Amino acid sequence: MSMFDQELECCGAEFEKNHISFFGLLTLSFPVIVISFVLLVILSPLRLFKKRFQILETLFRSCMKLISEKPLMAKTKCSLAGSMFKVSPRLSGLTFKYFNFSIYLFVWILILTLLKVVF
Amino acid sequence: MSYKVNDIRDQFPPFKNNKKEFIYMDNACTTLRPQSVIESITDYYNYHPSCHNRALHTFGKQTTEKFSEARSKISKFVNAKSANEIIFTKNTTEAINIIAKGINWQSGDCILTTDMEHNSNLLPWQFLAKEKEVNHLQFDVDVYEGSVDLSGFEKILKENKVKLVSFFHTSNVSGITLPVRKLTEIAKKYGAIVLVDCAQAMITHKVDVQDLGADFIAFSMHKSFGPSGFGILYGKSEQLELLTPMIFGGETVVDAYYDSCTFSEIPFRFEAGLQNYSGAIGSSAAIDFIEDLGQENIKAHLLELNTLLTDALAGEDRVKIIGPKDPALRPSILNFTIENLDMAEVSVILDKSHRIMVRSGVHCCHAWYHKQELKPTLRVSLSVYNTVEEIKTFIKAITPIIRFY
Numbered sequence: 412m413s414m415f416d417q418e419l420e421c422c423g424a425e426f427e428k429n430h431i432s433f434f435g436l437l438t439l440s441f442p443v444i445v446i447s448f449v450l451l452v453i454l455s456p457l458r459l460f461k462k463r464f465q466i467l468e469t470l471f472r473s474c475m476k477l478i479s480e481k482p483l484m485a486k487t488k489c490s491l492a493g494s495m496f497k498v499s500p501r502l503s504g505l506t507f508k509y510f511n512f513s514i515y516l517f518v519w520i521l522i523l524t525l526l527k528v529v530f
Numbered sequence: 531m532s533y534k535v536n537d538i539r540d541q542f543p544p545f546k547n548n549k550k551e552f553i554y555m556d557n558a559c560t561t562l563r564p565q566s567v568i569e570s571i572t573d574y575y576n577y578h579p580s581c582h583n584r585a586l587h588t589f590g591k592q593t594t595e596k597f598s599e600a601r602s603k604i605s606k607f608v609n610a611k612s613a614n615e616i617i618f619t620k621n622t623t624e625a626i627n628i629i630a631k632g633i634n635w636q637s638g639d640c641i642l643t644t645d646m647e648h649n650s651n652l653l654p655w656q657f658l659a660k661e662k663e664v665n666h667l668q669f670d671v672d673v674y675e676g677s678v679d680l681s682g683f684e685k686i687l688k689e690n691k692v693k694l695v696s697f698f699h700t701s702n703v704s705g706i707t708l709p710v711r712k713l714t715e716i717a718k719k720y721g722a723i724v725l726v727d728c729a730q731a732m733i734t735h736k737v738d739v740q741d742l743g744a745d746f747i748a749f750s751m752h753k754s755f756g757p758s759g760f761g762i763l764y765g766k767s768e769q770l771e772l773l774t775p776m777i778f779g780g781e782t783v784v785d786a787y788y789d790s791c792t793f794s795e796i797p798f799r800f801e802a803g804l805q806n807y808s809g810a811i812g813s814s815a816a817i818d819f820i821e822d823l824g825q826e827n828i829k830a831h832l833l834e835l836n837t838l839l840t841d842a843l844a845g846e847d848r849v850k851i852i853g854p855k856d857p858a859l860r861p862s863i864l865n866f867t868i869e870n871l872d873m874a875e876v877s878v879i880l881d882k883s884h885r886i887m888v889r890s891g892v893h894c895c896h897a898w899y900h901k902q903e904l905k906p907t908l909r910v911s912l913s914v915y916n917t918v919e920e921i922k923t924f925i926k927a928i929t930p931i932i933r934f935y
Contacts, residue, residue, distance in 0.1 A: 489875050492935075493882025496927070503883070504934025507875075 431481050440474040441515045447471040478511050533831050538823070539915045541565050552885040553920045558702050558730060558863060558911030559889055560752045563816070567755055570815035574808040581804060583781070593807055600810035601797075607817045608747065608764055609738040615770065617763040617797040618810055622729040623650040625748035625763035626696070628800060629725055630654035632773035637663035639693040642686060642722070644671045644678075646898040648702055651727045655696070667692070673852065676706035676859040683713065687720040694723045699731040699747075703895050703909075704853035705863025707735065714743045723769065729753055733820060733913070734829040734862055745769045751809070756816035760809030763800070770796045777802045823914060832912045833861040835921050839910065840864060842925040846932050852907050865893070865909040868932055873908040876931055884927045 447470045454464065492507040539545050541564040544554070554562060574596070580589035582597045598613070605613040619625045641655045645668040655666040667690060669683045686692065695717040700707045714724045725746040728737050732754040739747055746769065750761040765773070775782055775793070779802035783791040793799040820828070836857035843849045848869040853860045867873060877890040889909045892899040899906070910924070 485872075485875060486878065489878035490882050493879040496879065496883030496930075500930030501934050503879075504930065507879070507935050 431477060433481070433483075436478050436481055437515055437518060440477050441519060443470055444474045444478070444512075447474070475512065478515060479508060481511055483511050483514055533823075533827050535831070535915065535917050539917075541819075542915055543568065545915070550885060552887065553916075553923060554887050555910045555912060555916060555920075555924070556887050556889045557913035557916075558705075558753070558893075558909060560758065561733075561755050561913050562915065563755055563757070563812075564819050566819055567757065567812045567815045571757055571808040571812040574811050582807065596811050596814075597805065597807055600814035603814045603817050604762055607821070608762075609740050610764055611740065612767065614796055615764055615767055617765065617770070617800045618805060619748075619761040619763050620759055620806075621750040621752075621761035622727060622748045623761075625746075625761050626651055626725070626727065627654050628763055628773070628776045629694070629696075629746055629748075630658050631776040633694065633723070634772070634774070635662050635664050635693070638691050639664045640667050640690045641665070642667045642669060642683075642690075642692045642695045642717075644669055644697045644708070645901060646671050646673065646701060646703060646895055647696075647698060648727065648729070649894045649896065650729075651696055651698065652897060664693075665690070671701075671706070671708070673701075673704045673706065674854060676704070676854040676856075678708060678713065680709070680712060680716065684716050684719075687717060687722065692717070692720060692722045694725060696725040697727065699726050699728040699737070700735065700862075701860075702730050702863075703893050703898065704865055705730075705860030705911075706853060707731070707859075710742050710744070718743065730862070734825055734832065736825050739764055751813040751816055754816055755819050757806075757809045757812040760806055760813050762813075765796075767796065770800075773800070775800050775802070779803045781805075828914055829861055831914065832916075833858055835912050835916055835918065836861050836864055838918065838921045839924065842929070846929075848932050852904070862913075863909060863911050865907050867905065867907045868935075871931070871935060873906050876908055876928075876935075879931060879935075880924075880927055884923060886924055886927060 447467045451464070451467050451471065454467075488507060488510040491510065492503045495503040495506055542562045543565055544552075544562050574593070578589040578592035578596075580587070580593050582590065582594040584590070585593070601613045601616050601618070605616045608616075610616060617625070617628070619628065635658070641658065641664060643651060643655060643666070658664055659666045667686055669678065669686055671678055687695075695713070697708055697710075697713060699710055710726055714726075717724050723746070724744045725748065726742065726744045728735075728747045728749040730753060731737055732749050737747065737749075745766050747764045748761065752758045752760070782794055782799045782802045784794050785792045840851070840855070840857045843851065843864070843866060844855065848871075850867050850869070852865040852867065853863070857864070868876065873890040877888055880886040880888060889911070891906045891909075892904075893907075893909055
């Protein structure tokens with residue numbers, strides 16, 4: 412496979428492409444983010460366990476990065492971020508950064524709602 | 531002359547015809563065309579849309595006259611000794627392929643190019659090396675210094691049987707310009723034929739083929755305000771006489787039997803079939819446009835814009851410029867990447883938010899990007915109609931992307 416991790420046209424490039432599984436991110440990375448976030452919040456007053464915090468933080472950040480790097484509806488993400496840009500570049504940046512996370516959050520909410528309805 | 535950018539912009543219809551304002555900075559791919567070029571193209575179709583040479587009627591004569599005028603204009607533009615040294619092609623790529631297919635290669639011959647050629651000046655040699663017993667060698671270009679190791683270049687020529695040296699004049703990736711005259715001089719010392727890809731050079735450099743000493747130069751007109759699908763191959767008469775045409779057909783012969791033919795004189799033997807008349811006529815108008823502005827004036831304008839752009843981006847930690855820091859070494863191009871961002875996405879956001887059109891990708895230079903282990907980058911390429919205000923808008927758009935995305 413090309414090192415570009417991207418489908419290339421002759422001159423330009425399509426959006427980045429990688430092979431991180433959607434299912435893996437949904438069932439592993441997303442729960443890790445939620446759990447590590449909750450633990451970080453709970454343990455935040457306990458400054459004594461600095462090293463443990465670092466591990467949690469690293470876990471949180473790396474899973475967030477994995478999710479944000481997954482190419483998911485890239486054109487929609489860019490269009491949305493682009494159209495928000497003139498309103499607020501910061502808001503546009505947040506939309507861009509957390510677009511994928513929102514999708515996973517939405518999917519989890521959908522799954523939990525369905526489970527609730529079924530059982 | 532003083533450079534009045536608003537007067538220049540008035541000559542380009544897309545600025546008037548598009549209701550929404552836009553910023554076009556993908557000029558290394560293709561420039562916009564001025565009204566004069568568009569009119570000269572439509573004049574051909576509106577007034578004398580016929581063949582040249584073979585037709586002896588009124589329209590035919592008019593087309594022949596305009597077509598010949600275009601050849602003479604282009605010949606003077608590059609200071610060729612004769613208009614017959616100008617061959618009309620589809621583009622630079624076709625011109626380079628004519629050389630690749632036309633030279634009488636011998637086993638063991640070598641072709642030497644830089645390591646950052648456009649695919650147009652890489653693939654013809656790559657395939658030639660596969661088809662015939664010839665070798666394709668490369669010499670390194672230091673893209674961050676904008677320089678070439680001339681002694682290393684000479685060493686390759688000394689140690690190998692290099693038949694042809696082919697290199698870009700100005701890079702479409704970084705905008706740097708090679709020391710063409712010096713490279714040609716060294717190559718000639720070792721008896722090599724020299725081909726220069728001038729596709730990116732014609733707007734900002736006065737390309738004088740006699741001064742450069744190259745045997746062949748190739749360029750496309752769409753990067754120089756001319757029509758799409760029209761290119762030029764200049765060749766010294768004595769070199770053109772040695773080339774075998776790549777394609778055969780009407781106009782390439784003066785006589786034919788079932789089993790033999792007599793070729794036409796140069797350049798006609800290389801121009802098979804009905805020609806792109808409107809392309810030639812439009813190119814002639816494009817050259818008038820460039821000469822009216824003056825390449826030095828254009829270069830100074832681009833440098834002013836590029837300096838503004840470079841100064842704004844150079845201080846950003848996440849930005850890496852693919853080229854020398856000094857914009858004077860790459861006046862028309864700023865190619866860069868932002869750490870941890872997909873530049874294709876950035877280009878879409880720029881377009882969506884500000885209608886800024888720039889190019890993301892590897893710019894037809896895949897092999898070099900592989901070698902440098904570089905991901906696709908964002909290229910801003912400037913032209914005569916870009917303004918300081920447009921550059922300020924670009925900076926205003928890209929800075930939050932660098933900081934908040």
